[in-house]
Amino acid sequence: MxxxxxxxxxxxxxxxxxxxxxxxxxxxxxxxxxxxxxxxxxxxxxxxxxxxxxxxxxxxxxxxxxxxxxxxxxxxxxxxxEITVLDGARKLLKELRHKDFSVVLASSGKPEHVDHYLDLLDARELVAGWTTAEDVEDTKPAPDLIGVALTKGRGERAMAIGDSVWDCRAAAKLEIPTVAVLTGGFGNDELTEAGASRVYEDLPSLIEDLDTLPAKEPAD
Structure with a gap:
């Protein structure tokens, strides 16, 4: 699937x-x-x-x-x-696509900021879609943004990748697992307590485990 x-x-x-x-x-x-x-x-x-x-x-x-x-x-x-791409970011998107994931970028940023990041990542051809602040009225930790992201992808199961407790809590409300990284400055324990299924130090570490990422059918 x-x-x-x-x-x-x-x-x-x-x-x-x-x-x-x-x-x-x-x-x-x-x-x-x-x-x-x-x-x-x-x-x-x-x-x-x-x-x-x-x-x-x-x-x-x-x-x-x-x-x-x-x-x-x-x-x-x-x-x-001044913004830079985190180590392994584009490789993550490429590897997810190579492994037949349907990738959607979930951002509540201003559209012009998201456009800038898409350019930095050269990501438009690697993803099925993306969100911006204009897509929802209620943002994380509400699940709305992730819910919209799911409509832009294709698949029976879903999972989330994020760096904050708010990512984890939003995904948990839709009953999909979150894999978290420490690159946002949140700690391992607090990410786990917020619902992260796994926590990785960085994206290169996560990429090594792409074949074993957890996924579930989202709740209605």
């Missing part, structure tokens, strides 16, 4: 998590709100619609949420040229 591999982008294929953390820190500071960067990092991987409330509370979201999100984009955009 063909398996759909739903692959996260930020922190999994491209090295962006700390750039995102710094951009959010500056965006909060721009509105007079100081949030420690370590705390922001713990929320990277969930959507920007959720992040301000997660790290600074509902009152900050109500008063400054849209302002902070707009400032985040202004601070992050100049960093795009």
């Amino acid at each position: 063909t398996t759909i591999a739903v692959v996260d982008v930020d922190g999994t294929l491209v090295d962006t998590n700390y750039h995102h953390s710094l951009a959010w820190f500056r965006a909060f500071e721009n509105s007079g709100v100081v949030v420690p960067i370590w705390k922001i990092h713990r929320a990277i991987g969930m959507g920007g619609d959720r992040l301000p409330a997660e790290v600074a509370g509902e009152e900050v979201e109500r008063e400054y949420g849209d302002e902070i999100r707009a400032a985040w984009a202004e601070f992050f955009d100049p960093m795009l040229e």
